[in-house]
Amino acid sequence: MTNGKPTSAHARRRFLKTATGAAALAGATLHAPYLMAQPSKVKVGFLLPYTGTYAQLGKAITDAFKLHVDENGGRLGGRTIEYVQVDSEANPAKATDNTNRLVNLEKVDVIVGPVHSGVAAAMVRVTRESGTLTIDANAGAGVVTGALCAPNIFRTSFSNWQPAYPMGKVLAERGMRKAVTLTWKYGAGQEAIGGFVENFTAHGGSIVKDLWVPFPKVEFQSLLTEIASIKPDAVFVFFAGGGAVKFVKDYAAAGLRNSVPLFGSGFLTDGTLKAQGDAAQGLETTLHYGDSLILPKNLAFREMYAKAAGREADVYAVQGYDAAQLLRIGLEAANGDVKAKKTMIGAMESAEIDSPRGKFTLSKAHNPIQDIYLRKVVGMENKVQGVAHKALADPATGCKMA
Amino acid sequence: MDFPTFLIQLLNGVQYGLLLFLIASGLTLIFGIMGVINLAHGSFYMVGAYLAFSLTGLLGNFWLALPAGIALAVLLGLALEWLLIRPLYRRDHLYQVLLTYGLILVFEELRSILFGDDVHGVAVPVLLNFSIRLTDTLSYPVYRLAMSGVCLLLAAGMYFVISRTRLGMMIRAGSVNREMVQALGINIGLLYRLVFALGVALAAFAGMLAAPVASVYPGMGNQVLIISFVVIVIGGIGSVRGALVAALLIGLADVFGQVVFPHIAGMTVYLVMAAVLLWRPRGLFGSA
Numbered sequence: 001m002t003n004g005k006p007t008s009a010h011a012r013r014r015f016l017k018t019a020t021g022a023a024a025l026a027g028a029t030l031h032a033p034y035l036m037a038q039p040s041k042v043k044v045g046f047l048l049p050y051t052g053t054y055a056q057l058g059k060a061i062t063d064a065f066k067l068h069v070d071e072n073g074g075r076l077g078g079r080t081i082e083y084v085q086v087d088s089e090a091n092p093a094k095a096t097d098n099t100n101r102l103v104n105l106e107k108v109d110v111i112v113g114p115v116h117s118g119v120a121a122a123m124v125r126v127t128r129e130s131g132t133l134t135i136d137a138n139a140g141a142g143v144v145t146g147a148l149c150a151p152n153i154f155r156t157s158f159s160n161w162q163p164a165y166p167m168g169k170v171l172a173e174r175g176m177r178k179a180v181t182l183t184w185k186y187g188a189g190q191e192a193i194g195g196f197v198e199n200f201t202a203h204g205g206s207i208v209k210d211l212w213v214p215f216p217k218v219e220f221q222s223l224l225t226e227i228a229s230i231k232p233d234a235v236f237v238f239f240a241g242g243g244a245v246k247f248v249k250d251y252a253a254a255g256l257r258n259s260v261p262l263f264g265s266g267f268l269t270d271g272t273l274k275a276q277g278d279a280a281q282g283l284e285t286t287l288h289y290g291d292s293l294i295l296p297k298n299l300a301f302r303e304m305y306a307k308a309a310g311r312e313a314d315v316y317a318v319q320g321y322d323a324a325q326l327l328r329i330g331l332e333a334a335n336g337d338v339k340a341k342k343t344m345i346g347a348m349e350s351a352e353i354d355s356p357r358g359k360f361t362l363s364k365a366h367n368p369i370q371d372i373y374l375r376k377v378v379g380m381e382n383k384v385q386g387v388a389h390k391a392l393a394d395p396a397t398g399c400k401m402a
Numbered sequence: 403m404d405f406p407t408f409l410i411q412l413l414n415g416v417q418y419g420l421l422l423f424l425i426a427s428g429l430t431l432i433f434g435i436m437g438v439i440n441l442a443h444g445s446f447y448m449v450g451a452y453l454a455f456s457l458t459g460l461l462g463n464f465w466l467a468l469p470a471g472i473a474l475a476v477l478l479g480l481a482l483e484w485l486l487i488r489p490l491y492r493r494d495h496l497y498q499v500l501l502t503y504g505l506i507l508v509f510e511e512l513r514s515i516l517f518g519d520d521v522h523g524v525a526v527p528v529l530l531n532f533s534i535r536l537t538d539t540l541s542y543p544v545y546r547l548a549m550s551g552v553c554l555l556l557a558a559g560m561y562f563v564i565s566r567t568r569l570g571m572m573i574r575a576g577s578v579n580r581e582m583v584q585a586l587g588i589n590i591g592l593l594y595r596l597v598f599a600l601g602v603a604l605a606a607f608a609g610m611l612a613a614p615v616a617s618v619y620p621g622m623g624n625q626v627l628i629i630s631f632v633v634i635v636i637g638g639i640g641s642v643r644g645a646l647v648a649a650l651l652i653g654l655a656d657v658f659g660q661v662v663f664p665h666i667a668g669m670t671v672y673l674v675m676a677a678v679l680l681w682r683p684r685g686l687f688g689s690a
Contacts, residue, residue, distance in 0.1 A: 051511075051514065052519070052620060052621065053519065053619070053620045053621055054519075055514070055519040055620075056518075056519050056520065185665075185667070185668060209664075210664065211660070211661075211664045212664045212665060212667055213660065213667060214667055214668030215668075216621075216625065217625065217668075218616065218617075218625070219418055219656070221414045221417070221418065221546070221657070222411055222414045222415070222418075222656070222657035222658075222660050222661055223660060223661070224540070225407060225410045225411055225414055225540060225661075226407075226411075226660075226661045228407075228537060228539040228540030229403070229404065229407040229537070229539075229540075231539055241521060241619070242521045242617060242619030242620075242621075242622070245521045245523060245617045245619070246615075246616060246617045249523065249615075249617065250615070253526075253533060253541075253543040253545075253615070254533070254540060254541060254542070254543070255533050255535065255539070255540060255541030256539065256540070259538070259539040260539065271520075272521060274520075274523075275520070275521045275522055275523040275617060276523070277523060277525075
């Protein structure tokens with residue numbers, strides 16, 4: 001190589017030619033083995049609402065899930081996580097198609113979602129057949145961990161029955177005997193009211209009238225008149241979102257707050273306090289989370305989430321975060337091998353999750369066994385008053401785990 | 403149900419019915435006079451509610467927000483008619499359905515971009531923010547009574563304009579024979595534009611009035627759209643008088659259905675509709 005430039009240039013050209021040729025050859029023949037040697041990414045499919053009434057909930061779950069993955073350097077069990085998002089539109093009619101898209105077209109390893117109970121019921125019908133690992137991060141439909149339960153289906157949120165059930169005992173122990181219940185006539189509402197009634201009547205209370213509103217109607221005036229004429233000891237309701245805001249305001253405007261106390265499952269006052277204003281002050285509800293929980297894990301989580309997402313954490317964010325924790329536990333046990341489903345499921349079933357809501361384990365039907373808190377609205381906060389029911393497990397009616 | 407409760411429920415029914423009338427009257431006007439099926443009517447109701455929300459925040463006063471909101475709604479109506487509705491008069495109803503359905507999606511998305519997906523509240527104006535004690539447990543919010551008063555005034559006003567004024571005469575004539583009215587030298591294009599703007603303003607005004615008691619939230623327009631169609635079908639399409647009677651009927655059916663048959667409360671208004679249509683297929687005041 002002591003010769004002049006031309007040789008050098010020639011050599012370089014020749015080298016480049018062979019090099020590209022070799023590279024092309026290598027590309028053609030070594031492509032597949034090369035990919036197999038490099039651990040591929042684990043594909044997480046979000047089936048969540050990103051538009052419509054529940055868009056905020058879908059966003060909170062997604063952000064919190066990613067927050068936990070980022071805490072672990074973008075990897076769970078040594079595998080990089082990649083995401084696919086499908087907008088469920090909270091539309092049960094599109095749920096089967098959307099789930100199939102994630103399972104068959106995107107070939108995701110894990111599905112996380114949804115918010116709407118109807119979407120959940122359709123989703124698990126698909127994934128219990130396909131065997132795709134599924135983590136329900138919100139929808140409380142009883143069937144998900146009931147009649148449609150399956151080894152590959154997990155839930156990190158609640159069953160609709162769960163947050164409402166403890167209130168029955170709380171009220172009965174306060175000496176309240178006659179209650180009126182009121183909700184939208186749809187799955188979640190019926191299951192929640194069912195939980196309350198079960199516990200309330202078991203402790204000596206009776207339901208004097210059960211009132212129903214077609215979903216998602218929000219005209220309550222006639223029902224408030226009816227409640228005023230019955231004058232029960234207590235009213236228990238299940239409403240969420242816009243309906244919750246309207247009902248709480250109407251209840252106060254009808255002057256019922258001073259004469260007939262109102263109670264509900266926690267969704268009545270979660271994420272709605274700003275719009276409800278004074279009308280919600282003093283309302284007591286039961287839920288598996290409260291913003292003001294004084295737990296080190298909760299304080300740390302709230303701070304990190306606020307920094308990452310740019311807004312305050314809520315119960316939905318907690319559930320999304322725990323979905324990622326559950327997946328991490330599974331992947332770590334299987335050393336990142338998503339195909340080792342038995343190992344993953346075994347580890348996830350027996351996991352103790354260090355959640356911002358407090359530690360919880362999973363029932364045989366894969367629903368959280370968790371503390372339900374009694375909360376009271378003080379200012380702009382659902383202040384936790386205490387534990388209404390310690391380690392409450394859903395009855396998982398109809399679940400036969402194969 | 404004791405007698406005082408019955409009377410209060412009657413009041414509830416009338417009050418709900420009057421609000422329904424206010425919403426549905428615009429829909430029936432637009433369809434009856436212009437022959438346009440306007441699926442976006444619920445969106446205009448939503449626009450009104452969000453106008454009340456944003457303008458009350460901006461101007462600091464609900465009473466200032468109302469006229470400002472109405473003015474904006476009229477402008478919106480004029481612009482929409484000129485831009486989008488006008489080319490469709492001679493087309494099939496299907497084109498109108500398609501276009502106005504598209505408008506629902508556009509308004510919903512704009513709402514999401516401008517205001518987000520949170521639920522918002524509009525404070526009841528201080529002047530009317532108190533309740534009248536009716537029984538020892540129940541009070542009636544005065545704002546609701548005031549709403550009913552306003553609805554009644556508007557119903558009377560509409561009746562007067564349509565049946566007693568020259569403008570009303572032109573509107574009625576235009577609904578019967580468009581070409582003839584044009585031949586008589588009346589600017590039918592302008593007339594239609596006014597009617598459309600009026601319809602939009604009525605829906606938006608209903609949304610503004612309802613905002614303090616109904617709160618302001620995504621998808622609120624879709625709920626009132628269906629019930630508005632029920633009202634105008636029962637009343638007879640195009641008849642403002644029919645819309646008033648039908649709205650009261652639906653209001654009462656809904657209120658008593660909810661209390662007497664709570665388990666089938668969702669069906670009562672549709673049962674009433676089915677019964678009326680079996681008896682009078684063109685609605686109560688529908689022209690044959």
